[in-house]
Amino acid sequence: MxxxxxxxxxxxxxxxxxxxHRFARQTEQKQPFASLMFLEASEVRRSxxxxxxxxxxxxxxxxxxxxxxxxxxxxxxxxxxxxxGKGVATLHVIALDTSMSMNHDGNWERAQxxxxxxxxxxxxxxxxxxxxxxxxxxxxxQPVFAGQAGMLTGAIAALKPGYSRLDYGALVSGSAGWGAGxxxxxxxxxxxxxxxxxxxxxxxxxxxxxxVTLDLVDVGSDSPGNLRVAGVELAPRNxxxxxxxxxxxxxxxxxxSLVIEVNGVERAxxxxxxxxxxxTAQRFEVGxxxxxxxxxxxxxxxxxxxPQDDAYFALVRRVExxxxxxxxxxxxDDAVYLRAALQSLENPRFNVEVAAAASAATRSLxxxxxxxxSDAGVLNSVAAQSLTKYVNAGGAVLLTLGPRALQLPAVPLxxxxxxxxxxxxxxxxxxxxxxxxxSHPVLRDPGLWRTIQxxxxxxxxxxxxxxxxxxxxxxxxxxxxxxxxTGKILVLASPLDRAWNDxxxxxxxxxxxxxxxxxxxxxxxxxxxxxxxxxxxSDLARRGGGQVFDPAGKRTVMLDxxxxxPRLVPEMPGYYEVRGGGRSDFIAVNVDARESSLTRLDEGxxxxxxxxxxxxxxxxxxxxxxNARAQPGTRLIPVWFWLLLAACVLAFIExxxxxxxLHVLREGRS
Amino acid sequence: MPAPATPAxxxxxxxxxxxxxxxxxVARSAVEGYxxxxxxxxxxxxxxxxxxxxxxxxxxxxxxxxxxxxxxxxRTYIRRYIGETNTRLMIALDTSASMGFASPGAISKLRYAKFVAASLAYxxxxxxxxxxxxxxxxxIRSYRPASSRSGSLTAILHALDALQPGSETDLSESLxxxxxxxxxxxxxxxxxxxxxxxxxxxxxxxPLAWRGHDIMILQVLDRAELExxxxxxxxLEDVESGRQLEVSPDYLRTTYRERxxxxxxxxxxxxxxxxxDHALLVTDEPLDxxxxxxxxxxxxxx
Numbered sequence: 001m002x003x004x005x006x007x008x009x010x011x012x013x014x015x016x017x018x019x020x021h022r023f024a025r026q027t028e029q030k031q032p033f034a035s036l037m038f039l040e041a042s043e044v045r046r047s048x049x050x051x052x053x054x055x056x057x058x059x060x061x062x063x064x065x066x067x068x069x070x071x072x073x074x075x076x077x078x079x080x081x082x083x084x085g086k087g088v089a090t091l092h093v094i095a096l097d098t099s100m101s102m103n104h105d106g107n108w109e110r111a112q113x114x115x116x117x118x119x120x121x122x123x124x125x126x127x128x129x130x131x132x133x134x135x136x137x138x139x140x141x142q143p144v145f146a147g148q149a150g151m152l153t154g155a156i157a158a159l160k161p162g163y164s165r166l167d168y169g170a171l172v173s174g175s176a177g178w179g180a181g182x183x184x185x186x187x188x189x190x191x192x193x194x195x196x197x198x199x200x201x202x203x204x205x206x207x208x209x210x211x212v213t214l215d216l217v218d219v220g221s222d223s224p225g226n227l228r229v230a231g232v233e234l235a236p237r238n239x240x241x242x243x244x245x246x247x248x249x250x251x252x253x254x255x256x257s258l259v260i261e262v263n264g265v266e267r268a269x270x271x272x273x274x275x276x277x278x279x280t281a282q283r284f285e286v287g288x289x290x291x292x293x294x295x296x297x298x299x300x301x302x303x304x305x306x307p308q309d310d311a312y313f314a315l316v317r318r319v320e321x322x323x324x325x326x327x328x329x330x331x332x333d334d335a336v337y338l339r340a341a342l343q344s345l346e347n348p349r350f351n352v353e354v355a356a357a358a359s360a361a362t363r364s365l366x367x368x369x370x371x372x373x374s375d376a377g378v379l380n381s382v383a384a385q386s387l388t389k390y391v392n393a394g395g396a397v398l399l400t401l402g403p404r405a406l407q408l409p410a411v412p413l414x415x416x417x418x419x420x421x422x423x424x425x426x427x428x429x430x431x432x433x434x435x436x437x438x439s440h441p442v443l444r445d446p447g448l449w450r451t452i453q454x455x456x457x458x459x460x461x462x463x464x465x466x467x468x469x470x471x472x473x474x475x476x477x478x479x480x481x482x483x484x485x486t487g488k489i490l491v492l493a494s495p496l497d498r499a500w501n502d503x504x505x506x507x508x509x510x511x512x513x514x515x516x517x518x519x520x521x522x523x524x525x526x527x528x529x530x531x532x533x534x535x536x537x538s539d540l541a542r543r544g545g546g547q548v549f550d551p552a553g554k555r556t557v558m559l560d561x562x563x564x565x566p567r568l569v570p571e572m573p574g575y576y577e578v579r580g581g582g583r584s585d586f587i588a589v590n591v592d593a594r595e596s597s598l599t600r601l602d603e604g605x606x607x608x609x610x611x612x613x614x615x616x617x618x619x620x621x622x623x624x625x626x627n628a629r630a631q632p633g634t635r636l637i638p639v640w641f642w643l644l645l646a647a648c649v650l651a652f653i654e655x656x657x658x659x660x661x662l663h664v665l666r667e668g669r670s
Numbered sequence: 671m672p673a674p675a676t677p678a679x680x681x682x683x684x685x686x687x688x689x690x691x692x693x694x695x696v697a698r699s700a701v702e703g704y705x706x707x708x709x710x711x712x713x714x715x716x717x718x719x720x721x722x723x724x725x726x727x728x729x730x731x732x733x734x735x736x737x738x739x740x741x742x743x744x745r746t747y748i749r750r751y752i753g754e755t756n757t758r759l760m761i762a763l764d765t766s767a768s769m770g771f772a773s774p775g776a777i778s779k780l781r782y783a784k785f786v787a788a789s790l791a792y793x794x795x796x797x798x799x800x801x802x803x804x805x806x807x808x809x810i811r812s813y814r815p816a817s818s819r820s821g822s823l824t825a826i827l828h829a830l831d832a833l834q835p836g837s838e839t840d841l842s843e844s845l846x847x848x849x850x851x852x853x854x855x856x857x858x859x860x861x862x863x864x865x866x867x868x869x870x871x872x873x874x875x876x877p878l879a880w881r882g883h884d885i886m887i888l889q890v891l892d893r894a895e896l897e898x899x900x901x902x903x904x905x906l907e908d909v910e911s912g913r914q915l916e917v918s919p920d921y922l923r924t925t926y927r928e929r930x931x932x933x934x935x936x937x938x939x940x941x942x943x944x945x946x947d948h949a950l951l952v953t954d955e956p957l958d959x960x961x962x963x964x965x966x967x968x969x970x971x972x
Contacts, residue, residue, distance in 0.1 A: 030905045030906070030907040030914060031900075031904050031905060031906050031907065032771065032906075032907050032909045033771065033895075033906040033907060033908060033909065034768040034771035034779070034863060034865065034891075034892065034895055034908075034909060034910075035768050035863075035865040035895075035908060035909075035910065036906060036908040036911070036913055036915050037865055038926055038929040038930050038933065039906065039915050039917055039921070039926060
């Protein structure tokens with residue numbers, strides 16, 4: 001049987017060496033000699049032997065060409081396999097779910113037992129292989145026959161579940177790559193707890209690939225529920241308070257306590273109430289953490305049947321950036337409103353200083369994380385120049401445009417030209433925001449912006465390179481962002497007082513001022529976490545190299561990143577430490593929340609999954625077509641590789657033999 | 671290849687003689703060069719070695735009267751010299767196809783044989799020995815009866831010049847026909863590569879010896895026939911039969927050399943058996959060996 005029989009036409013090429021050898025014999029140079037009477041008797045034998053050498057070369061060339069043509073034709077050797085009752089050899093893929101949920105309540109022990117039984121059940125010409133499946137598919141044992149089942153059971157016994165998540169869709173689609181031999185069908189034995197959260201987004205992704213039959217081995221149990229710590233962070237308005245979110249089954253909270261640790265030191269502990277309603281957010285006083293980065297974690301004690309999700313790890317960074325507020329008068333309405341808004345925040349907590357426009361030029365701006373200017377028209381040229389230097393050096397400024405700005409031809413710092421030189425009157429109807437760049441961190445709630453009424457605003461033309469974050473209905477920019485060398489500015493084309501708009505009486509006012517200032521100051525204190533199994537880009541390349549240690553203190557192998565340097569794929573929850581460039585940073589890693597959900601696939605879902613037939617072999621390799629034609633009890637073994645290997649060996653020998661004969665020819669002609 | 675002992679002997683080297691235009695010039699250069707090497711005059715005429723005085727008698731040639739003796743004694747005496755007896759030389763030259771063989775850079779065996787024959791004829795006629803020529807392959811190709819008359823050298827040289835390699839060799843038949851032409855005793859110089867059965871050679875030469883001829887067998891071979899130098903297998907073609915044979919260098923180095931050496935030894939033995947003198951002439955060697963053989967023979971037959 002051949003995969004590509006048309007390549008057999010290449011055997012016609014055998015005529016070439018035959019013709020060449022005939023041609024070579026005809027044109028061979030002869031040497032005249034006086035008499036052959038002393039050569040005749042015994043030389044005939046030697047001459048015949050020499051002729052054989054030419055025949056050897058010819059045979060080598062013929063064989064080489066024949067092997068190449070046959071190899072390209074893809075021959076399949078039909079191997080009769082011992083009868084196994086089914087007639088067709090089977091590759092049993094034992095896929096063992098090693099996701100985090102398999103740690104729960106004896107799931108793993110049952111899984112090992114089932115997998116061992118499957119390995120021992122391999123008979124006849126069937127083969128079995130072992131795959132560990134979580135966020136990645138790892139082939140632990142290549143296909144082996146029944147006699148080598150011990151290799152499988154040994155690998156099963158040594159395997160442990162991890163912390164990452166399994167997606168059934170990824171597992172099923174990945175099974176197409178496991179190499180079944182020709183004439184061999186594949187049965188995927190998925191030994192799992194049938195966790196509902198492991199299902200892919202599309203049910204169709206569960207369809208087995210061509211040639212693969214699915215066998216679900218359920219090792220899960222309807223055991224008591226699970227309680228997990230879903231998150232921990234500092235309260236938005238109170239940096240001395242930690243908020244812990246709990247999710248899961250309230251019954252699992254009975255008799256358990258929640259422990260809060262900051263930088264490895266216990267700061268608070270509380271026994272959970274018996275009437276706990278989930279999900280819940282528990283608040284703990286952890287005291288003033290001070291500026292800097294802190295490792296904040298919450299842990300449930302004692303551990304339950306799934307202890308991997310009983311703790312949550314976070315990193316919080318606390319800073320108190322200094323903000324300079326420049327207004328026409330330190331006690332003006334706008335200055336008062338802005339100061340009150342900035343000081344209302346606890347996270348981040350701003351250290352606000354107010355300066356009159358006249359004295360702004362005398363302040364050392366470099367010590368401020370951000371500058372807020374109420375009505376850019378208050379700035380004189382010296383102050384504007386000083387602010388420009390500040391921004392170019394990496395500073396950040398929030399400019400609002402008010403009545404005074406109307407007198408200017410262009411916005412200070414920004415250079416944005418004013419459209420008419422007059423404030424645009426709203427007419428009978430106030431202007432409203434029509435377009436909001438929702439992806440910007442300052443504008444997280446676009447709906448609220450559309451409720452603000454703008455009676456007047458300063459019409460500006462967006463300069464080149466500026467991003468318009470908000471526009472009015474008539475297209476006039478309301479909020480601009482400009483990158484100026486290493487710094488940036490935000491320009492709001494309306495003042496923050498009640499004369500031109502009603503922003504100051506909306507809750508959005510405080511939120512906008514705080515978000516914008518925090519954005520400009522880069523001072524948002526957020527709890528940063530990563531998930532087990534998710535690749536993280538590290539900045540070790542920029543640091544000039546370094547090392548990463550996992551929560552257990554062992555060095556972690558980094559993956560080569562495509563662009564930004566080495567990548568870290570955390571495999572356990574906790575704090576990973578990144579050392580390099582003269583400093584040490586932490587990365588908080590938590591388990592995937594979906595693994596904590598122990599809800600299992602219902603019977604209907606299982607039935608529908610098993611009812612999914614293997615995808616039709618529309619574009620599969622031709623060998624599968626050959627498999628389909630294979631007779632029961634036989635296996636088709638592709639032998640092209642061995643033919644090609646033999647051809648390579650002959651290709652190495654042929655020049656040696658040919659060179660010998662050519663050498664003879666040259667010697668004869670000389 | 672043995673180098674000539676003196677510059678004069680270098681004239682005897684075949685590659686030098688091959689540059690000369692005519693066989694006469696070749697013969698003269700070879701013979702005179704040979705004698706210069708021996709510090710003797712080639713013009714020894716009747717033999718210049720004095721033997722005795724004889725009282726003049728009527729009929730004696732008055733040119734040989736020793737007038738000095740007559741002045742001292744008033745008697746006429748005639749000087750007598752050694753070698754006054756003429757020797758008839760018949761040159762039998764093999765012109766078969768195998769004699770046309772020449773290895774690269776060398777002259778052919780036939781041309782070398784022509785040089786030898788011409789030199790022998792020249793040397794013999796210098797002593798007034800009658801010289802004849804018979805050329806043969808499978809049959810007689812050319813025949814010149816022995817003669818010492820003036821012009822016979824020119825005729826022989828012309829006959830030699832016209833010879834070309836012919837067909838296969840039939841030594842027995844050719845020498846049988848030679849016997850019919852050589853009724854008087856003399857010296858027969860057979861020049862051939864002797865690619866024949868030694869027994870056949872015996873059968874061809876023995877009748878000549880029985881008739882009282884002195885026989886000198888000059889076997890001419892190319893160096894490549896004695897010591898083939900092919901380093902790799904080679905396809906050889908017999909110039910007489912056209913038969914082809916692919917031969918390995920191992921065989922040429924070992925068995926072939928053993929066989930041709932044995933053949934030479936048998937030829938030499940056969941020649942000795944019939945009282946003939948055998949000499950192996952290799953085409954890359956000077957001609958002096960052939961000339962020396964002739965002189966030795968003359969000395970023995972004196």
